[in-house]
Structures are given as structure tokens and as C-alpha cells.
Amino acid sequence: MTTDTSTSPRTSTDIAVIGWAQAAISRRTDQTETQMLMTSITDALTPLGLTRADVDFTCLGSCDYITGQAFSFVANLDAIGAWPPKRDSHVEMDGAWALYEAWLRLHEGDIDIAVVTGSGRTSTGDPSLIYPMEMDPYVLAPLGADLVTFAALQARAVISAGLADEKAMAEVAVRSRGKGSVEELLAGEYVREPLRRHDLPPITDGAVAMVLATGERARQLVERPAYITGFDHRTECHNPAFRRLDDSPSTRIAAREAGLGTGAPVEVAELQASFTHEELLLRHVLELGDDVAVNPSGGALRANPIMATGLARIGYAADHVFAGGTRALAHATSGPCLQQNLICVLEGRS
Numbered sequence: 001m002t003t004d005t006s007t008s009p010r011t012s013t014d015i016a017v018i019g020w021a022q023a024a025i026s027r028r029t030d031q032t033e034t035q036m037l038m039t040s041i042t043d044a045l046t047p048l049g050l051t052r053a054d055v056d057f058t059c060l061g062s063c064d065y066i067t068g069q070a071f072s073f074v075a076n077l078d079a080i081g082a083w084p085p086k087r088d089s090h091v092e093m094d095g096a097w098a099l100y101e102a103w104l105r106l107h108e109g110d111i112d113i114a115v116v117t118g119s120g121r122t123s124t125g126d127p128s129l130i131y132p133m134e135m136d137p138y139v140l141a142p143l144g145a146d147l148v149t150f151a152a153l154q155a156r157a158v159i160s161a162g163l164a165d166e167k168a169m170a171e172v173a174v175r176s177r178g179k180g181s182v183e184e185l186l187a188g189e190y191v192r193e194p195l196r197r198h199d200l201p202p203i204t205d206g207a208v209a210m211v212l213a214t215g216e217r218a219r220q221l222v223e224r225p226a227y228i229t230g231f232d233h234r235t236e237c238h239n240p241a242f243r244r245l246d247d248s249p250s251t252r253i254a255a256r257e258a259g260l261g262t263g264a265p266v267e268v269a270e271l272q273a274s275f276t277h278e279e280l281l282l283r284h285v286l287e288l289g290d291d292v293a294v295n296p297s298g299g300a301l302r303a304n305p306i307m308a309t310g311l312a313r314i315g316y317a318a319d320h321v322f323a324g325g326t327r328a329l330a331h332a333t334s335g336p337c338l339q340q341n342l343i344c345v346l347e348g349r350s
Helices: 033-048 073-079 095-106 127-135 147-160 166-177 182-186 215-221 249-257 276-285 309-322
Strands: 002-004 015-022 057-061 087-091 113-121 190-192 205-214 226-236 268-270 327-334 340-347
Touching: 015 033, 015 215, 015 309, 033 073, 033 113, 033 205, 057 073, 057 095, 073 113, 087 095, 095 113, 095 205, 095 226, 095 309, 095 327, 095 340, 113 309, 147 190, 147 276, 166 182, 166 276, 205 215, 205 309, 226 249, 226 309, 249 276, 249 327, 249 340, 268 309, 309 327, 309 340
Parallel strands: 057 087, 057 113, 268 327
Antiparallel strands: 002 226, 015 205, 015 226, 113 205, 226 340, 327 340
């Protein structure tokens, strides 16, 4: 069961990523989300010659369950600044969905610059308690199954379907983290069979800020904007028991609607695969060949700043375009077992 939650307007308006920055990524920080956002927003705007006064619209991605405070995003608005007043919004999602809202807002044509953020501190609480509440406090949470338990169920389904095995999963971990060997990792004990410690994302505190601009303004500010030429997101049934865990139809539909498979091939794919088996499943669903560099940044297995990991994937994909690349794909996800999926296609122009 897959539900369309996307409007995907197709207009002639050029909208591009022109810069981004992330606060220092660490396992634990003493900084608040607001402090991390102050740094990342400033670092994203300054190289562009922009100030907060130049920003027309902001959208913040965060999660009250993680912060432990209702309407926590209100405090994060301090990182933007109270003056001059500007239009703002918030999504209780990864910052990638905040980017989607800002992209829609820029299509209205009356503003030129938007800033989006994603921020969170996984270290503030027990993920096994936070995630069930954040995912579904009414149906799934009473089962007592956390995110890792659901991931293990999906990993078993993916292995049974012949799309992965434990060795291939360990190879993903070695490549992503840049350390260890497959043999060493496979000697480790299971956390939730068939998942070992290396199959799981690290605990990470962090924040990401990204700047969007409409076409002419983007070309004035940077030499090579990363134009968003395709953007779509879809969601599936919240209950994993009602879905095929060895497939991700929402990812496939979002990719098709975003234009993957048409035009030039993508050279880089940044996938929000927080577990090793997710990368292997997503590569299969998106039909990514060996000629596509998948997660050259290390992906979510190297750093997983909660509520900013998906936005960071778009940032790293944009970096490929900034550096002269032609086309890159970014993927973000939310919910258990790849429940909600977003695809963003970025292109450079000569």
C-alpha cells in the first residue's frame, strides 16, 4: 500500500542549492540545538556574501520527542534571528522535508532566498525509547519493538529475498566507515540477528543548514548552482506488517516522478541508509549500477545526525555538482523500515 503525498509541481522556475554547512558532528555535544544551528546557518550564509536579513523564508526540521520539549522549534528560531521578521515554517521531520517545503514556497515566485535546517541530539535519550514514540505512539510503541528490531526484521527479509547477505552488509560498513575488515566485523556478536554493531548507525549530535535560491539570484551568488530538477516524496503504510519489507515501492515511485531514468545518468547517489542492508535494498530498487558512486561521504553509517541526516545527503550530492559533476541523486527516509522516502535530483549546467 503506497500513498501519494506529493504535489510535485512542474514549472519553469529554476531553484537551486547554492550552499550548505553542518555544525561539528560528534557523538555527544554540550551545545543546544539552537547553538548548533547558529553556527551552521552562519557558515552556510557567509561564503555567499549573505546575511540573515537577506533570507526571505525559513523552514526547520526537528523532533520534539528527541528534544524532550513541546514546540522545541520555537527556540531554534533564535538561530535565524528575530529581526527583520521573515516567513517561517517547521516540519516534524528530517530537514530534507523542510527543503521540500521551501522548494514549494520558492515556486510561488515572490521570494528569492530560503534557508532550511535539520537538527537533533540523539545523545539526549535512549533511542529505544525515543524512536517508538516518534514513529507511532499508539500502535507500534506498545509492542515494545524499537527501530533496531524493525530493521532486523527487514534485514532478514532482504537476505531471504537474495538481495543481500551478511558479508555484503559488512562490506558496506567497511566502505562507509573506512576502517576495519570484513572478517573482523563478521566475528562480532549480533545486536539483533542478523544485525551486528557495524550494521547500525552511530549515535550522533548535529545540525545542517542549507541555502536555496531562485535561478537568476542563484547565478549571481555562485558560479555553479546545483539545480533541483526533480523532487518527490512518497509514504507507505505505517505498520511494517502490512508491507513487503524486501521492497521499497515508495522509493521507486518517488525516483520515477523525480526523473531518475530519464536524461543523463546520475554519477553520485547519496542514500540515507542508516543500516547496511538498507543501502543494498535501495541500490536494487533504484537500479544503481557499479558506475554510480554510492555514499562517497560515508553516509549515515559514518555520521547520523538525527533529523539532519537526509538533508546532509542532499548537501553532499550538491557538493558533487559544485565540484563540476553533472548529475547527482539524494535520498532521505523516515519511519521504520523505509516507511517514507524522498528523492531529490540535482544537476549542474555549463
